[in-house]
Amino acid sequence: MSKIKCDHCHLEYDEDIMIKDENLHFCCKGCQGVYHLLKSDGLDSFYDKLGNKTISPPINSDKDVEKFDTKSFEDNFITQTEDGYKKIDLIIEGIHCAACVWLNEKVLFNTDGIIEANINFSTNKAKIVWDSDKINLSEIILKIRSIGYNAYAYDATIADEKATVAKRDFFIRMMVAVFATMNIMMLSVAKYTGFFTGIDDEIKHYIHIAEFIFSTPVLFYSGWIFFKGAYYGLKNRILNMDFLVSVGALSSYIFSLYILFGGKGESYFDSVAMIITFVLVGKYLEVIGKKSAVDTLDKIKSSIPLEAVVIKNKIKNILPINSVQVGDIVELKAGEKASFDGELISTTASFDESSLSGESLPVDKKKGEKIFSGTINNESVIRYKVDKAYKDSTLNSIVTLLEDSLSSKPKIEHRANEISKGFSITILCLSLITFIVWYYFGINFGFNYDGVSHFEKAFIVAVSVIVIACPCALALATPIANLIGISELAKRRLLFKEAKFIESLAVADTLVLDKTGTLTKGKLKVKKAKILDNNIHKLNLLYSLISNSNHPISKSVKKYLDENYELSEKELFDIKSINSKGLIAKYKNVDGKVFKLLGGNIKLLRDNKINYKFDSLNSVYLFAIDSQVIATFELEDEIKEGAKEFIEKMKSFGIDTIMLTGDNNKTAQKVAKEVGITKFISDVNPIEKAQYIDKLKNQNKTVVMAGDGINDSVALSKSDIAIAMGNSADIALSVSDIVLLDNSLKSLEESFFISKRTYKFIKQNLFISLIYNAITIPLAMAGFVIPLVAALSMSLSSLIVVGNSMRIKLKK
Template sequence: MAEINCSHCHLKFEKEQMIPESIDDKELYFCCNGCQGVYHLLHNEGLDSFYTKLGKNTINPPKHLDENVQKFDLDSFQKRFIKKTLQGFSQIDLIIEGIHCAACVWLNEKILYSTDGIIEANINFTNYKARIVWDDSKIKLSDIILKIRSIGYDAYPYDSNIADEKATKAKRDYFMRMIVAVFGSMNIMMLGVAKYSGFFTGMDDDVKAMVHFGEFILTTPVLFYSGWVFFRGGYYGLKNKIINMDFLVASGATLTYIYSMYILFGGKGESYFDSVTMIITFVLVGKYLEVIGKKSAVDTIDKIRSSLPLDATIIKDGTKQSISVDEIKIGDILELKTGEIAPVDGTIISGNAAFDESSITGESLPIAKTIGDTILSGTINTNSLIRYQASKDFSHSTISSIVTLIEDSLTSKSEIEKKANEISKSFSATILSIAFLTFLGWYFLAPELFYAVDANRFEKAFIVMISVIVIACPCALSLATPIASLVGISELAKNGLIFKEGRFLETMAKANVLVVDKTGTITEGKLTVTNFHKHKEFDINLLYSLVSSSNHLISKAIKSYLENHTESLKFIDLEEFRTYDAKGISATYNNISLLGGNSSLLNDYNIQHLNNSNSSIFYFAIDNQLVATFDLEDIIKKDAKEVISKLKEFGLDIVMLTGDNNNVASKISSLVGIDKAYANLSPIDKATYIDDLKKSGKIVVMAGDGVNDALALSKSDIAISMGNGADITIATSDVIILDNSLQGLLKSFEISNKTYKLIKQNLGISLIYNAVTIPIAMAGYVIPLVAALSMSLSSLLVVGNSLRIKNGKK
């Protein structure tokens, strides 16, 4: 019976079993109703070009639309896998099953983007991980899964535990393949000693044939088992029209194997089975080191994740219950005993204790916490039982957010890495062309003096071609950027520095302007009142109520001062409360106007006052009459001057922006060595200043920790927030310094610059290596064995150079 291809999945079936149909005078045949339905779906959506992109590739027929998709809408599932974006949309990472080629990625993205309610759908072709953002009010997750299944694919949530299992499995798999390759190589070397001894002293043809057969037995499992990873990688590369490193290794080893088989079965010349095993072994060692590097990155994440418990004790209806950490809700009351780890962020409501925060901030000494203080997930209660109220669920807690950010940064690529990948793609095709031309040159043009006998002409030309293919493998070029970036990101994470994307390493290394906020960045952010001047008698409770209504650092400092120096304070309900950006606050009480803030705010209301202090000044006025003045000072961080000096060594132009007055700004900047300082700036002024810098061609990094810095941070090329900064600041930042230290800021620049420098060194090593070794190989001075060793050594050199980041060497 005749077999024909299904018009959708392209699989072959007997014609009699197919479903015939005619669309637009075009004869079509489908293997099942599912394929027929998908074809109509794509045709109606105008996506027929999918079949052009698919070419001769085959795909799986559509899956049945199971009822079990309802599990994706369960609360328990959504709490575990779904996050909320800043805009309030839902977000999930899915693994799309059934993707075989770029056409599959294109089809899935097109279908998802054309679905009402889906905001974003990006699929990573290398690992088939899809990030989907959607509007819950328009579409449910189960409908999205059904949409994916309707076109022949399936989806399940990305789970970091699965990723860890796969990384461990890959490491074990590569290790077993490497063991087989090493075993075969060591034994074939012993046979090689006999063969090459016989080459100089003489060897019977029968003995020589036995040696060749022994080499064949040892080489075959090495090529087809140990070397399977290269065949697989080369196959998928060709399917996507890419000639990659795996294809070069597989083709070089296979051609050498075939030629050696020809010699084994009676051809004239020497076999090169030993070269086949060495090519596979040496390159596999490089691959194994790469897998170890990736597993090391996963282990870094595991170490952070392992600091969290699996269950927690909550107080509900007066009784204690043990629940999974995934089930904790905002507002739940949790009990934490001595030695236990906080599973989520929250606020203490009962008891006091000291907490070990070294896993988050790196602080070695325990921090005392009492009622009203915030505790972070991943920190350890060291000495007393407490109860606290959860302010975040598990997936949004501090430690979980850190893990997510590190995972995202490890999968992102810098611009220099993207460029290197593009070079390596065209590089492989160029090398194959050079190798083929080398073969033709040696076979047809090389003088006779290069050959012992004319019969060896083909063998010599063939072996030189193989040497060119093997020695020029772009392993080092392919490893140059990802390995260095991987080590850099992992090292940053160990130092409490979270880069949300790997590409920020390159941007920070290229930065030429660092903008810093004053309060909380250069200073400790802990204002204290140094002087209190009462100009007129007034009800102190009015001031206390006004500052209690604000979370600003100055308001908190004054509130604390009043509580420590005044008895019987009481809170009064104020009306018409208002905040003025970078100026102050106002309110009313029984038609009395209350005003508190800096000199700029008083100028707006034409209130007379003096401003001749080098401290921050808070003015309090009632009915536009100044009644009290507070002088406040903030402690400069002890290492600020030293860090600023070292940061200047990176060629950075350092600028301080603050909403404080000129006197304070000048005093702080001169003490720490900052040459440029701008005062009395609103959040919009700060953002405008950064915009102007970028328009002039500067690459700007900004560090800040307050809500008033959020706008300016969003305008900078790299936004750095201190770990104790406001949630909105951290959300808009690219880099988070968990321990809130200026040393962390310095370390960010040090590791970024070192990583970028080593990336450029790695690229230089790989390019110089190829520029030197390829001509030598073309000239016939390198045998395949030495070519494989040389290529592997270049990869090891790149890996070793990248590890200098981890070892702290310059």
């Protein structure tokens, strides 16, 4: 059987297995697709440059790709967004620098039908959102494979296994490079000693051969990842850091081969090995730095139970957590962690909720009360009914928030990426200019280059310029600081839905606070109750009305009635909630007579033409049947611990703090005076709150709002950064950008502090990387830096950025 070459990779195969395409032959569909992709993009001159050399064929693009469009795959890995688009988390194999992330995002963003593509540099995890009417997931996978990477659905177990394999492969490549470089360094001692003391040409030739033997596996095995990254970057018209490393090392290697086979001058096999080794070691230390930053997320994820005991038809079944459905009955033993949110069926229970709230004391639960996923059952075996599937549970929502925040990018990172885009081509131009100037003008300063040709001097200096430039430090400056900042925030139970809110919070100048549940504990107590009519039937109607409200005041009044009376609920109809005022309902007695019930503040009564005088510094709840007031309640809310100190800290940050509340002016004034707030707005409804936020934004203020109730949700959605306290209503959580799980003002203060500190270090990192390049590139162009020192300097610049970012952790 005759052999024939593939027109793309130039490898030989049996003719009968080749794919024929007009007068062309390809070994696989991958080669065929890449050939036509290069041709359509006007890059077919690549094959002229390739000559007779061979390359590895691309990934087999069609292999197993149909599974990504199956129903079972969609059920397990794909979710739907609120806008009706599909979303998946993928792991992208082959990413080893920020430029790889940029390349993949650029290609995906330019693909019709893809709405969002965010890739986490530290975990290789990509969040992809797409319009299924325009593109299938299999087509997205093929697109990723076409540029030299591979993708598979994120699964924690599989991802960890693959990450371990990839890390092991990286470590082996690095150790091969370190071993070879150490031997080359010993040979270099002899060579450079001989350079000054005299050495036979024959011995020198043998040293060159030995250096060649050691440097070759370093370049082509250890350094293969750089060549691969450079190739796929060029394929997509991008000059990345891999290209600079590859050009510097390969140029030195080719020149050294010329010396080895009879040319005059010194070989630079030692520089080849050291360029690859220093950069590899630097990148490995980056990986270690990043790993310590994501340990918080790993700990949370590793604590999630993988199975649950489900009771069906009085039979216990052990099911994977993804198979448990809403309405299932789950059994939980003492010491076990709840995987789902649900409702307690057992009579009593005790839970450790410190993972969510930070409160170390156990929380006692009664039948019918809420169980949260991630909390631990303290005592006996209990059972509860699942009311949220695992994917919608509190614990999984926390993990998703953390992962999404690590994938997102703040504005300052986008600006840094814009700068780094043209960095590599600028460096290549400077290197070329340097070579021309040194070669044609015979410059001879910097290090002592006596005894070598003009070409060799020019070549050495030009290579040093390429190697010393570090776009990686610039690309790392923002993501590594964000990664550490997000992990530090997560340790303190501060969940940022996107990393960009670190920057927004750091530059904010106005903080708007709700009163109840934010500045105060939100646990109102009835301080004074006045029952004007002790008719038990009328009190039953009061009890029925407040049972239809989730407002903190209604809950507190209900608790007071439970403790002091034995009341029962009656059936009401036409129940209406009036924002910031209360509830109105109707009741029909056995005689068919209809009564109008009103429960709320004084405004509600006046709107319904009930003239009743009631003056109090506290929050009030009034109950009336038709036009007669039956009961009045005065309630008091305690100020949160540290509220005054928090307001003082905000002033020291230069943040203007405003209290916005629906309570009456006297109550608001009392709280404002206690905590030290000088500006407050009272008696405002949810719409007026939102209008006030708009007014502040129209004054070019960057507005942060913190609140916890349904009545805060509109205002929260209007603010630049919305912060929900941990006990917030679901709707407030959904429109918020930051969630404070432990519900404390100390956490709110820490969110500002860590954000400002992280943003400060991002700017420091950008300054360090820009100053590094501004100083070292001219030095290299002037001939003061040899290639191996350039390689060490390049790696150190990235490590300095990583090390500087780690300082975010140091200050408490």
